Amino acid sequence: MVDLNAAPRANIAERKRQLVRNELALAAVTLLADQGFEETTVDQIVAAVGMSRRTFSRYFQSKEDVVVHLLAGAGAQMCAELSARPDDEPPAPALRHALSVFTSVCDADPDRTLHVSRLILDTPALLARFLERQSQWQAEMAGILARRTGLDPDAGLRPALAAGVALTAYQAALRRWVDSDGTKPMDELVDEAFTMITPALDLSTDPN
Structure with a gap:
């Protein structure tokens, strides 16, 4: 017999897990911003939210x-946004619209985003994880671009290169935004970067 309540219960459980993840992430960001990455321990993070280390694990x-973790949701949203862009939209504006998921986070909560971004870019261990995430996003974005343009994602280099160039442009803009203490709108910095890279995002011809 099918349990009609199974899916709602599963959704509620996942929402609770997500709330705990977010609570831990916010506590971590606060401590890391105040104390630094190396100086902050997992025990301090769990103590800040009244949780055990076992539960943390x-x-x-x-x-x-x-x-x-704070980046993961935005990355998934970015890929979903790219996939939802009109089929006849060129890659450059489609990618730029997709990256608005990240720039809107900077605008919505600039202080916290600035803290998180500075921590990630200035801490080798966090930067490595960030780049690992970017690699995953690049692969997914390349597949989306290939489907949109009718290219073979396994045989052609251009979709992967276009996705990589777009993410590199975003990272360069993010670095400038952090270095300026958020004084220049992130959207303007990404627009400036995309003005420079737009020719590299043309997938109308594929030499492979």
Whole structure:
């Protein structure tokens, strides 16, 4: 017999898990911003939210994972946004619209985003995890671009290169935004970067 309540219960359980993850992530960001990455321990993070280390391990493997978790949802949204763009839209504006998922986060909560971004870019362990995430996003974005343009994602280089160039442009803009203490709108910095890279995002011809 099918349990009609199974899916709702599963959704509620996942929402609760997500709330705990977010609570841990916010506590971690606050401590890391005040104390620094190396000086902050997992024990301090769990103590800040009244949780045991054992419970922490159910959600995250390390303190690096806690911070990078804040990026995971935005990355999934970015790929979904790219997939939802009109089929006849050229790659450059489609990619730029998709990256608005990240720039809108900077605009919505600039202080916290600035803290998180500075931590990630200036901490080698976090930057490595961030780049690992970017690699995953690049692969997914390349597949989306290939489907949109009718290219073979396995045989052609251009979709992967276009996705990589777009993400590199975003990272360069993010670095400038952090270095300026958020004084220049992130959207303007990404627009400036895309003005420079747009020719490289043309997938109308594929030499492969």
